[in-house]
Amino acid sequence: MRLINHKPGRPGALLLAALPFVVLFVAYAVASDIRLTANPQDKLLPAPSTILDTAHRLFTEPDRRSKEILLWNDTFASLARLLGGVGISAALSLVLGLAIGLLPYARSLLSSFVAVISMVPPLALLPILFIVFGLGELSKVVLIVIGITPFMTRDLAQRVMEIPKEQIVKAQTLGASTSVIALRVALPQILPRLISNMRLSLGSAWLFLIAAEAVASNVGLGYRIFLVRRYLAMDVILTYVIWITLLAFVIDWALKTTSRRAFPWMEAGL
Amino acid sequence: MSFVSVRNVWQRYGDRSILERVSVSVDEGEFISIVGASGCGKSTFLRMLLAEERPYKGEISIDGGDTAVEPNRERGVVFQKYSVFPHMTVRDNLIAGESFEQPFGRLRGAARTEAAARADAMLERIGLNHVADQFPAALSGGMQQRLAIGQAMTARPRILLLDEPFGALDPGTRLQMHDFLMELRDETNMTVFMVTHDLQEGFKLGDRVLVFDKPRWDPDDPGLFGATITYDFDARNKGMPYQDILDQYPSLAGA
Numbered sequence: 001m002r003l004i005n006h007k008p009g010r011p012g013a014l015l016l017a018a019l020p021f022v023v024l025f026v027a028y029a030v031a032s033d034i035r036l037t038a039n040p041q042d043k044l045l046p047a048p049s050t051i052l053d054t055a056h057r058l059f060t061e062p063d064r065r066s067k068e069i070l071l072w073n074d075t076f077a078s079l080a081r082l083l084g085g086v087g088i089s090a091a092l093s094l095v096l097g098l099a100i101g102l103l104p105y106a107r108s109l110l111s112s113f114v115a116v117i118s119m120v121p122p123l124a125l126l127p128i129l130f131i132v133f134g135l136g137e138l139s140k141v142v143l144i145v146i147g148i149t150p151f152m153t154r155d156l157a158q159r160v161m162e163i164p165k166e167q168i169v170k171a172q173t174l175g176a177s178t179s180v181i182a183l184r185v186a187l188p189q190i191l192p193r194l195i196s197n198m199r200l201s202l203g204s205a206w207l208f209l210i211a212a213e214a215v216a217s218n219v220g221l222g223y224r225i226f227l228v229r230r231y232l233a234m235d236v237i238l239t240y241v242i243w244i245t246l247l248a249f250v251i252d253w254a255l256k257t258t259s260r261r262a263f264p265w266m267e268a269g270l
Numbered sequence: 271m272s273f274v275s276v277r278n279v280w281q282r283y284g285d286r287s288i289l290e291r292v293s294v295s296v297d298e299g300e301f302i303s304i305v306g307a308s309g310c311g312k313s314t315f316l317r318m319l320l321a322e323e324r325p326y327k328g329e330i331s332i333d334g335g336d337t338a339v340e341p342n343r344e345r346g347v348v349f350q351k352y353s354v355f356p357h358m359t360v361r362d363n364l365i366a367g368e369s370f371e372q373p374f375g376r377l378r379g380a381a382r383t384e385a386a387a388r389a390d391a392m393l394e395r396i397g398l399n400h401v402a403d404q405f406p407a408a409l410s411g412g413m414q415q416r417l418a419i420g421q422a423m424t425a426r427p428r429i430l431l432l433d434e435p436f437g438a439l440d441p442g443t444r445l446q447m448h449d450f451l452m453e454l455r456d457e458t459n460m461t462v463f464m465v466t467h468d469l470q471e472g473f474k475l476g477d478r479v480l481v482f483d484k485p486r487w488d489p490d491d492p493g494l495f496g497a498t499i500t501y502d503f504d505a506r507n508k509g510m511p512y513q514d515i516l517d518q519y520p521s522l523a524g525a
Contacts, residue, residue: 166349172340173320173347174371175342183375184375
């Protein structure tokens with residue numbers, strides 16, 4: 001039988017899905033053990049048990065000076081920036097995407113502009129953003145917005161243009177005005193796409209957030225990682241990395257579930 | 271004065287002539303089948319009736335009105351596919367026929383309840399009441415087309431335009447759809463234009479069959495001349511002419 005026709009059973013599939021995680025963990029544990037045997041003071045690859053202890057301490061024990069648990073402070077600060085940036089981008093790209101996709105005048109005016117802007121490397125603009133918007137929250141949110149809005153806008157505009165012409169004509173024969181076509185025909189059909197765009201752009205949003213926090217901040221997950229880097233506190237960094245990964249995964253899962261619940265017509269055909 | 275009148279309509283895309291000298295007048299309640307080879311401009315003609323395209327030259331008027339510049343509620347349409355809105359339930363698709371002309375495309379309160387009642391009556395009529403709360407993707411091709419026709423009728427258009435409405439259906443479903451369409455038409459006396467590839471279908475359903483073809487042909491430049499209506503058959507009484515001449519001229523009976 002051909003390789004493409006071999007399919008794993010259900011237990012086999014679960015086992016295979018778990019395998020890369022197990023391999024990664026074992027490889028890390030072995031490497032860590034080798035280094036720690038050679039030098040018990042080694043800080044580069046802390047033992048999994050050390051990371052667990054550190055994680056426990058970071059999540060529960062307050063800072064001695066501020067009496068606050070720093071990890072939670074960092075988490076809330078970063079999530080506020082991230083979700084703020086992604087939310088603003090989603091709203092902006094929705095409005096722009098609908099306009100570009102539906103209105104020939106808006107398309108002529110904006111589509112080349114958005115295409116060019118989406119090529120500007122956002123991180124290269126970071127110094128300018130810090131100068132223009134200051135070192136506070138605004139510049140970090142603006143970086144995320146500049147980084148992901150053009151790409152989301154282009155994709156949504158494309159999706160609006162892919163709505164069959166027949167539907168748009170049909171809506172007109174039912175007496176729909178431009179705004180009704182936008183709100184009742186185009187918008188509902190691109191909302192699922194908007195959510196999948198948000199899922200895709202969360203990766204870049206995290207990247208921009210951590211970069212901005214690393215450069216200038218006094219709280220945030222990225223700030224903390226780059227702060228403790230000076231002390232080679234790998235156990236703290238790894239805890240934060242795992243925590244960020246977990247957060248990203250949960251947000252992604254939540255968006256996916258929302259999409260599935262909110263748009264039953266997407267799957268009615270399957 | 272005829273109900274729909276098309277006077278000396280020309281259409282061209284760039285240098286390519288598509289239609290030329292198309293003139294036809296249609297009375298209210300007539301069912302017009304439009305047939306012709308691929309690329310003969312019959313779909314272009316339908317798009318101009320729909321006002322999705324404006325003629326290069328000439329006039330198309332419904333009930334004496336001006337040539338329309340964009341599609342409106344005077345014209346209902348059913349395409350071969352994509353005619354219904356995939357994100358709305360079957361019932362909402364019918365309600366859309368009434369609600370889309372509202373400022374926000376929605377009806378509220380009593381108006382909505384009444385529209386829903388009318389939609390349910392239409393669902394009963396087109397035999398889709400058992401799937402009222404499902405989405406179109408869950409429906410078969412024939413059911414989707416019945417929904418599309420019902421949706422178009424809900425908006426009460428002056429003329430109904432059908433662009434190969436049954437082209438994607440299997441032969442059995444197609445025959446059912448013919449019966450359905452004829453019943454609906456007998457009830458409403460709607461003026462219908464139907465583009466079809468199926469000659470038999472065209473003659474079976476139509477009162478008149480218009481044939482589009484190119485009467486002039488330049489072998490060096492196929493795009494030079496456009497197509498026009500080359501035949502205008504009377505398809506009533508199974509296509510045999512003058513079957514009702516005695517009704518029109520009773521004096522002939524004595525001769």
